[in-house]
Every structure is written in structure tokens, then in C-alpha cells.
Amino acid sequence: AQKITQTQPGMFVQEKEAVTLDCTYDTSDPSYGLFWYKQPSSGEMIFLIYQGSYDQQNATEGRYSLNFQKARKSANLVISASQLGDSAMYFCAMRGGMEYGNKLVFGAGTILRVKS
Amino acid sequence: GAVVSQHPSWVICKSGTSVKIECRSLDFQATTMFWYRQFPKQSLMLMATSNEGSKATYEQGVEKDKFLINHASLTLSTLTVTSAHPEDSSFYICSATPGTAPYEQYFGPGTRLTVT
Numbered sequence: 001a002q003k004i005t006q007t008q009p010g011m012f013v014q015e016k017e018a019v020t021l022d023c024t025y026d027t028s029d030p031s032y033g034l035f036w037y038k039q040p041s042s043g044e045m046i047f048l049i050y051q052g053s054y055d056q057q058n059a060t061e062g063r064y065s066l067n068f069q070k071a072r073k074s075a076n077l078v079i080s081a082s083q084l085g086d087s088a089m090y091f092c093a094m095r096g097g098m099e100y101g102n103k104l105v106f107g108a109g110t111i112l113r114v115k116s
Numbered sequence: 117g118a119v120v121s122q123h124p125s126w127v128i129c130k131s132g133t134s135v136k137i138e139c140r141s142l143d144f145q146a147t148t149m150f151w152y153r154q155f156p157k158q159s160l161m162l163m164a165t166s167n168e169g170s171k172a173t174y175e176q177g178v179e180k181d182k183f184l185i186n187h188a189s190l191t192l193s194t195l196t197v198t199s200a201h202p203e204d205s206s207f208y209i210c211s212a213t214p215g216t217a218p219y220e221q222y223f224g225p226g227t228r229l230t231v232t
Contacts, residue, residue, distance in 0.1 A: 103150070
């Protein structure tokens with residue numbers, strides 16, 4: 001079975017500071033993908049960043065980077081230089097291989113609030 | 117590119133009636149579409165996976181007779197909530213996977229259903 005764990009229900013960060021959102025995962029499949037999505041109050045799911053299980057380097061996308069530690073099965077999201085518009089719910093998700101039908105399994109989410 | 121739309125964006129219906137939600141991939145052909153349900157401040161829960169031209173595969177605990185899913189074409193999937201009750205009130209989100217990129221998922225903006 002595949003499982004995603006996000007242990008931080010809510011986080012506060014000061015504007016312009018960096019913040020790390022935790023995500024650990026569990027799978028027996030050697031081939032998997034890890035995603036982070038942002039969901040603002042409007043409800044749309046905004047794709048932020050992707051890390052494949054065989055990728056050698058940590059993924060980065062602008063102010064977002066993924067701290068991928070395969071041995072520890074963690075895939076933390078780092079947001080640098082936080083902005084007020086970063087306030088939202090953040091979900092970590094995992095896609096398994098073809099045997100799992102490419103389904104995404106989501107964590108419980110972390111609500112991030114950026115303070116001015 | 118890779119835009120997914122949902123219609124309607126919100127709907128209010130009376131208890132006992134049925135409501136249909138459409139999910140369309142606007143600029144790609146979606147061989148697989150997924151339907152999720154999300155309660156306030158909770159994570160996305162996968163309801164079913166639909167492949168074009170075949171019956172949907174429902175997750176455990178999801179009533180297939182209540183949530184009818186049809187994936188009649190490569191750009192359209194529909195979710196019909198039959199005999200809706202107040203407990204069916206939720207945010208329903210679809211996602212679509214391009215046939216050319218089976219590991220990617222693009223999300224629709226969601227449909228907020230309120231049953232009175």
C-alpha cells in the first residue's frame with residue numbers, strides 16, 4: 001500500500017522568510033513520483049513541483065524546491081522568500097507505478113499562513 | 117496547454133434530485149480521468165478512475181450506483197450524483213491524464229455541490 005504523511009496541520013511564516021513543509025511517504029514500488037500541489041481558497045489544485053524516484057538531483061521550480069531524501073522516504077517542500085500569496089493549503093502526493101493505475105495518493109495537507 | 121474544465125463550478129440542488137458534473141480536457145486527449153471528493157479542510161479522496169470507453173473503477177466504499185461515471189469520449193467524463201442527499205454536499209474535482217503522458221495529471225477547477 002502507498003501512504004503519504006504530512007504531520008503539520010498548520011504553519012506560520014513571516015513574509016520573505018523560507019519555510020519547509022514536511023512530507024514522508026511509504027511505498028514498496030521502486031518506481032514512483034512525488035508531487036506538491038497548492039490549493040488556495042478558490043479550490044483549484046495548482047501543480048508546484050515533481051520529483052521522480054530515480055531523479056538524482058532535487059527538483060527546483062523558481063522559489064520552490066523539493067528536498068528529496070530517498071533513504072528516509074521524505075520529500076519536503078521548501079518555499080523561499082515567502083509571499084502573502086503563498087497562503088494556502090499544500091498537499092504532498094505520490095503516484096505509484098502502472099500497477100497502481102497511476103493513481104495519486106494525497107497527504108492530509110498543511111495550511112500555510114504567511115504573515116506580513 | 118493541458119487545461120481541464122469543469123461545469124458547473126457550483127450547483128445547488130434539492131434532496132432526492134440528480135445532478136451531473138462535466139469534466140473536459142480542452143487541449144488534449146485524456147485516456148484516463150479521475151474523480152475526487154474533498155470535504156472542507158480535508159484532503160482529496162479518490163472516488164473512481166475512468167478510462168475512455170470502459171466502465172469506471174471505483175474505490176472501496178464508493179457507491180457506484182450513486183455516483184455514476186461515464187467517459188464517453190477522449191475529452192469528456194461526467195459524474196452524476198443520483199438521488200442526492202445533504203451528506204453528498206462536497207467539492208468534487210476531476211483530473212485528466214493525457215494519452216501521450218500517462219504519468220501526468222491535470223486538475224479541473226472543481227465543482228461545489230450543495231444539497232438542500
